[in-house]
Amino acid sequence: MPHAPQLRIPATYMRGGTSKGVFFRLQDLPAAAQAPGPARDALLMRVIGSPDPYGKHTDGMGGATSSTSKCVIISESTKPGHDVDYLYGQVSIDSAFVDWSGNCGNLSAAVGPFAISAGLIDPARVPRDGIATVRIWQANIGKTIVAHVPMTDGQVQETGDFELDGVTFPAAEIQLEFVDPADEGEGAMFPTGNLVDDLEVPGVGTFKATLINAGIPTIFLDAADLGYTGTELQDAINGDPQALARFETIRAYGAVRMGLIGNVEQAATRQHTPKVAFVAPPADHVASSGKRIAAGDVDLLVRALSMGKLHHAMMGTAAVAIGTAASIPGTLVHAAAGGGQREAVRFGHPSGTLRVGAQAEQVDGRWTVTKAVMSRSARVLMEGAVRVPAETLPGA
Missing domain, CATH: 3.10.310.10 (Diaminopimelate Epimerase; Chain A, domain 1)
Known part of the structure; x- marks a missing residue:
């Protein structure tokens, strides 16, 4: 033949x-x-x-x-x-x-x-x-x-x-500017209209969550609510099938709550979005390279999952979401960063640290972000x- x-x-x-x-x-x-x-x-x-x-x-x-x-x-x-x-x-x-x-x-x-x-x-x-x-x-x-x-x-x-x-x-x-990165549809940046929601996940629990669409739709959770410290490296999550299954279930119910899908079964055909991330206040820890990161080196710690696994560093679009949420009082990300007014944040991720800036403001009672900036190569x-x-x- x-x-x-x-x-x-x-x-x-x-x-x-x-x-x-x-x-x-x-x-x-x-x-x-x-x-x-x-x-x-x-x-x-x-x-x-x-x-x-x-x-x-x-x-x-x-x-x-x-x-x-x-x-x-x-x-x-x-x-x-x-x-x-x-x-x-x-x-x-x-x-x-x-x-x-x-x-x-x-x-x-x-x-x-x-x-x-x-x-x-x-x-x-x-x-x-x-x-x-x-x-x-x-x-x-x-x-x-x-x-x-x-x-x-x-x-x-x-x-x-x-x-x-x-x-x-x-x-x-290479400096990147993400212009007006938030969702412009109904509900805009916060699809539920809330800075923090109680996200009910049947069979798993109810979690405080910031559901945001800036850069990429993202579900932010408190690390402590999940039993984590925010210093975890890939093996701690990716080597735990039960943890991965729990995160995927949370992601599916969060996607429904954000209006991205109609039912949890549809999450299997939308693996890229939304992302799930958990945040924690700064703490001394060691990055995957062996580099020591002091609590004073960062404003907060963030770990994020992509396509069902903990990311080895941080997705750029999720960094936009982190910078945006960190600049808005009342979000879980802003609280983990210690509150206050900020237009930039440095966060710890499994491979080290990353700085991202965001300019957010409230217009007619709704939050909007005009630009997020970060450097890559x-x-x-x-x-x-x-x-x-x-x-x-x-x-x-």
Whole structure:
């Protein structure tokens, strides 16, 4: 029986923040995958190597973690005042599905550099030396991100001395501005209208929770209510199947309470959002790298789960939610940070610390955030083409 050769698709493998993924120009995808739908999802799953019952991604570009099972599609923007459209797909590891419900804040740092290098930005807008400003339309959630990308001798500068906890080597700093990152729909930033809710989770308990949609829908819980200190590393959570099941049940009921799904069964098809995080006041602890973090080094501690597992550092979009909630009196995050007025917060996560700024204000009785700012880094790891079996896209 004859077998068709593999398809060859131009692609770039990039790290952005504490994540990495496969980046494509929309125009380089096979015609069948240039539009949303089953063909596109099938292609991206095969690129990553999902679904993989072994949970290893041996036959694909994925890394078998939520931070490394990602694909990005970039195109010239159709949105006035923007340079590129950025579409992000979180590929499930063991299920045949791609979640398009949210953004990846970490990979957002790689969008500007990729767009410049891929020729998607007007050369007249890119300085030979200095900072290139790239206005990005985040197509998943309909929001603007402004990336400030360093340029040297006409090329994106990737090397530098900016250190990001959770990333092994230093690189060039890229500042990101998440413009008006809160939900603008009914209920806006706080979908229930409350800064703190009593979240009832049948069979598990009732928890105080801050349900917020800024950066990404997030359920914040008090670490102590869960029996944690906020200093936990990955093995403490990911090695405990009962804990993971409890968090997933909380996430499902929280998603219903936030109006993201109609019933808890639908949570299985919306794995990327909402996120679940727990917060605690500062405490001396040791990060996963062995680095000692003193209580005085941070304003609070945060641990967050992504795709059913404790994240090794912090999702960029969740950092936006943390910074926003920390700036609003009355939230669990603000309380864990010690209260007071603040426009920036430094929090501890499993790999170290991260600083994020947010400008929140109350307008007509409703909280809104105009901008959240953080620094990340990005680097090309490999460029060229990915290969997938032709039967992935019949007729391609």
